[in-house]
Amino acid sequence: MPIPAPIVTVAFAGALLTPLAVDADLLSLLAATGLVLAVLGKHTARTSQEIADEDLAASHQDERLRTFGQLAAGIAHEINTPAQFAGDNLRFLADAFADLQGFLDEARAVQAELERSDAGHGPAERLRRAAEAADLDYLVEEIPRSIAQAREGLERIARIVLAVKELSHPTGREKQPADINRLIESTVTVCRNEWKYVARLELDLDPGLPQPSCHAEEISQVVLNLVVNAAHAIEERFGAERGPQGLIRVSTSHPAQDVVEIRVADNGCGIPDEIRDQIWERFFTTKPKGRGTGQGLAIARSIVVERHGGELTFDSRPGEGTEFIVRLPVKADTQE
Ligand SMILES: Nc1ncnc2c1ncn2[C@@H]1O[C@H](COP(=O)(O)OP(=O)(O)OP(=O)(O)O)[C@@H](O)[C@H]1O
Ligand SMILES: [Mg+2]
Structure with a gap:
């Protein structure tokens, strides 16, 4: 069952859009940028007079929203820079871990060889215990997955930022x-x-x-x-x-x-x-x-x-x- 999203009236650069349900993360971004005018909760049917009054109020807000739109475009731009360097670092981590994994495979092979010789048995045991304490198998499996998920999240932020930038372009x-x-x-x-x-x-x-x-x-x-x-x-x-x-x-x-x-x-x-x-x-x-x-x-x-x-x-x-x-x-x- 989908979690019901809040219904909000969203305004982009002076245009009052249809009330719509938005993602929680998008909602907070929009709120931060001033794009969300009000979280109205459940909308109720309104009379023509009420709607006419709201139209008038909306036109008064027009100028303010234009400023909000510009502000939103600026903030979206600002979010882009840290998102980009976070993305660059994640790309580095993914490559670095792939290299480290090569080293770990080699270390495991050496450990197996040591285990087979009398003199090496002690050091091999130390390595085995250290690997167990660090939960190495789990880490080797989970680290690439968690990097991939973090990159996916950043890509999503980048898409939302782009969308807000496009829609809040000063009109x-x-x-x-x-x-x-x-x-x-x-x-x-x-x-x-x-x-x-x-x-x-x-x-x-x-x-x-x-x-x-x-x-x-x-x-x-x-x-x-x-x-x-x-x-x-x-x-x-x-x-x-x-x-x-x-x-x-x-x-x-x-x-x-x-x-x-x-x-x-x-x-x-x-x-x-x-x-x-x-x-x-x-x-x-x-x-x-x-x-x-x-x-x-x-x-x-x-x-x-x-x-x-x-x-x-x-x-x-x-x-x-x-x-x-x-x-x-x-x-x-x-x-x-
Ligand atoms: N794609 C569609 N398929 C079926 N019916 C539609 C479709 N688009 C519009 N309608 C019908 O036309 C009516 C009027 O649509 P309109 O978008 O003007 O108002 P609404 O969707 O009911 O309300 P609002 O858009 O103000 O939230 C709808 O209530 C629906 O009955
Ligand atoms: Mg409609």
């Missing part, structure tokens, strides 16, 4: 060409806790993807909302108890030189025909109280269509799965 008012593939990698890393218990997540990213002119943090929010919806739909179909049976596939392509496409596909519960048109409405949700507020798709659509002049559509087979498709023009053709 200007102007649209900028963005590397959508990297943005997707960062976004799925940051919300990993949302999907890892219910699904595998596959990325299929077009290496020759053009860089559309966009507000990167907003596109990241769209991807986040779609991935969280996909995870919820998978949980709705399979439940969360039996391990990850779901599959979320995030892919990018460019059907033409001036269009970039992002697809988020899941094998979740699907969208029944009766609600096909309603899902875009603000506050429309089929999720239980506290799970969804019905805003994710409305926000995503307004970001894609109004802010970026793109399209947001979906294909769904009820009971089998859904695919959301974001199309973005490479050249900005809207004012904002």
